[in-house]
Amino acid sequence: MSEKPRIRLGFMPLLDAAIPIVAAEMGFADRRGIAIDLVRESSWANIRDRLAIGHFEAAHALAPMPIAAALGLTPFEAPLIAPMMLGLGGNAITVSESLWGHMRSVAPEARVNDPRDMGRALKAAIAARAAGGLAPLVFAVVHPYSSHNYELRYWLAACGIDPDRDIRIAIVPPPFMPDALASGRIDGFCVGEPWNTRAARLASGCIILTKAAIWHNSPEKALALNAGWAAQKPDIAHALLVAVLEAAQWCEAVENRAQLAEILGRPDRLDVPATDLLPALRGQLGMADGLEHAVPDMLVFAANQANMPWKDHALWYLAQMRRWGQTDPGPAEVARVTAAFRPDLYREAAKALGASAPRSDLQPVSEPGEIEGTAGVLHYAPSAFFDDSRFDPAAFVATCERAG
Amino acid sequence: MNAADLLILVVDENRIRASIIEAGLREAGHERVVLISEMQGLLRRIEEIGPDVIIVDLENPNRDLVEHLSAISSAIRRPVAMFVDQSDHDMMAAAIGAGVSAYVVDGLRQDRVKAILDMAIARFRAYSRLKDELEETRAALEDRKVMDRAKAILIRSRGLTEEEAHHLIRRTAMSQSRRMADVARAIVSTADLLLGDQE
Numbered sequence: 001m002s003e004k005p006r007i008r009l010g011f012m013p014l015l016d017a018a019i020p021i022v023a024a025e026m027g028f029a030d031r032r033g034i035a036i037d038l039v040r041e042s043s044w045a046n047i048r049d050r051l052a053i054g055h056f057e058a059a060h061a062l063a064p065m066p067i068a069a070a071l072g073l074t075p076f077e078a079p080l081i082a083p084m085m086l087g088l089g090g091n092a093i094t095v096s097e098s099l100w101g102h103m104r105s106v107a108p109e110a111r112v113n114d115p116r117d118m119g120r121a122l123k124a125a126i127a128a129r130a131a132g133g134l135a136p137l138v139f140a141v142v143h144p145y146s147s148h149n150y151e152l153r154y155w156l157a158a159c160g161i162d163p164d165r166d167i168r169i170a171i172v173p174p175p176f177m178p179d180a181l182a183s184g185r186i187d188g189f190c191v192g193e194p195w196n197t198r199a200a201r202l203a204s205g206c207i208i209l210t211k212a213a214i215w216h217n218s219p220e221k222a223l224a225l226n227a228g229w230a231a232q233k234p235d236i237a238h239a240l241l242v243a244v245l246e247a248a249q250w251c252e253a254v255e256n257r258a259q260l261a262e263i264l265g266r267p268d269r270l271d272v273p274a275t276d277l278l279p280a281l282r283g284q285l286g287m288a289d290g291l292e293h294a295v296p297d298m299l300v301f302a303a304n305q306a307n308m309p310w311k312d313h314a315l316w317y318l319a320q321m322r323r324w325g326q327t328d329p330g331p332a333e334v335a336r337v338t339a340a341f342r343p344d345l346y347r348e349a350a351k352a353l354g355a356s357a358p359r360s361d362l363q364p365v366s367e368p369g370e371i372e373g374t375a376g377v378l379h380y381a382p383s384a385f386f387d388d389s390r391f392d393p394a395a396f397v398a399t400c401e402r403a404g
Numbered sequence: 405m406n407a408a409d410l411l412i413l414v415v416d417e418n419r420i421r422a423s424i425i426e427a428g429l430r431e432a433g434h435e436r437v438v439l440i441s442e443m444q445g446l447l448r449r450i451e452e453i454g455p456d457v458i459i460v461d462l463e464n465p466n467r468d469l470v471e472h473l474s475a476i477s478s479a480i481r482r483p484v485a486m487f488v489d490q491s492d493h494d495m496m497a498a499a500i501g502a503g504v505s506a507y508v509v510d511g512l513r514q515d516r517v518k519a520i521l522d523m524a525i526a527r528f529r530a531y532s533r534l535k536d537e538l539e540e541t542r543a544a545l546e547d548r549k550v551m552d553r554a555k556a557i558l559i560r561s562r563g564l565t566e567e568e569a570h571h572l573i574r575r576t577a578m579s580q581s582r583r584m585a586d587v588a589r590a591i592v593s594t595a596d597l598l599l600g601d602q603e
Contacts (some may be wrong), residue, residue: 171472173465
């Protein structure tokens with residue numbers, strides 16, 4: 001028998017790296033005739049660069065990363081594709097004990113994990129600081145081109161806080177968030193689990209809001225592939241997608257969560273105690289008010305089409321990049337960005353597992369309902385913003401066309 | 405401005421490697437070199453220093469932070485990654501392979517700083533070679549120690565001479581296609597298990 005094709009896959013120590021880790025460690029890759037070599041990385045820049053030069057064929061990547069690559073916002077030309085997402089949700093916003101105390105004193109009734117209430121409390125705290133001549137608060141995110149950056153900004157702006165004027169946004173690597181908060185270098189952050197729970201346990205961090213509350217059923221990480229490699233080795237890429245999709249279903253099963261926590265906690269993976277992984281895995285998060293909150297959709301691995309790379313999600317990210325001045329896309333950029341998300345490859349992988357996948361490239365409904373699938377009708381709850389606003393991909397594309 | 409007048413910042417938690425880079429830069433005639441090995445308050449330090457070129461090792465998680473400097477509007481001088489000249493794929497691959505990344509201030513012609521990056525790549529490679537050699541030496545020493553212990557055990561428990569003990573280990577290693585040090589390690593751990601550590 002010939003040697004199995006090997007795929008080098010980079011990941012960052014985050015809970016949502018679960019799916020590729022499980023694909024490699026629970027025999028899913030093996031069963032599809034491939035071997036995955038997992039490599040833990042220390043920065044998103046490394047993941048991007050190593051994908052670009054072919055050190056990695058695949059990676060656990062920030063969803064906007066393939067988009068930034070398509071826009072040429074990366075140091076070098078290396079197109080990436082996103083044929084599959086690695087789950088919905090997974091992030092939270094945590095603030096320091098002192099900021100939380102301040103928020104509570106200016107808005108005592110504000111409810112934790114309610115984006116409007118938390119926004120109101122934060123706005124009042126910011127106003128009080130400004131009146132007292134204090135320096136603006138500093139919030140950290142993990143990368144400029146990240147869901148964390150965009151969802152934090154979205155929430156702040158929807159609550160009347162200007163993320164560029166009223167606060168400062170800094171970059172801190174995920175595992176350093178608890179330390180940065182404890183040392184007072186930052187006042188809050190938006191990061192994926194387990195780093196909120198870690199900050200709550202190690203640095204008196206106060207978790208005030210979840211991604212699921214800001215933008216329900218929203219994308220977070222993508223499985224990014226080096227586009228050149230995927231085009232040259234379509235069969236191996238397909239086998240990888242099937243293995244990863246099967247791993248996603250394994251992660252989704254509630255009965256596997258304890259074992260999942262054990263696997264992810266290992267020193268060469270996330271290197272944190274399993275007890276710090278379980279709150280998010282079980283959807284039971286200890287939050288700022290000292291209570292355990294049930295957040296059932298904290299991190300969705302496979303349910304509700306969590307792995308489908310919807311093209312309107314790609315366009316939403318592009319719209320955020322435009323909104324915050326990172327790029328000014330015309331029609332050519334829109335075309336390149338939407339081409340980087342590959343629902344066609346996702347459908348092929350789903351087909352190999354006998355699963356139904358959405359026929360449409362764009363979320364076809366704006367309310368929970370039935371949608372047409374490749375193998376039968378699917379029930380689907382689309383992503384939804386807390387402020388009830390809707391993203392209209394067609395209108396956004398039209399705006400970009402006028403710009404071009 | 406002469407290339408030698410450039411202000412170069414080396415960000416590396418590994419002080420030894422940072423010093424090796426610094427020495428290389430000074431040898432090449434660069435007088436203005438600043439090292440940062442302490443990551444606390446890195447962003448502010450970079451802003452204060454205002455370097456023309458930043459060299460960052462790839463193990464450093466703060467690479468994302470350094471890149472962010474090019475995205476925030478408040479930074480007066482915007483560092484951009486090297487290799488925006490996309491033709492230079494080989495150079496980039498060499499740098500990433502060696503474990504180093506570099507950023508230059510926007511507007512500075514990259515060909516002027518290429519020599520700096522070349523030097524950094526060479527020094528990073530030299531450093532990891534050194535580290536590998538050191539590890540090999542350490543492993544060899546470790547092997548020798550364990551061989552000596554295994555021989556002592558055989559001499560004592562089976563009444564062999566040192567030479568006989570050596571031959572026995574070698575024969576066993578050959579017949580099992582294992583390394584002699586591995587056989588020795590097995591002898592030592594078995595002896596520990598059976599006899600308790602009597603040494």
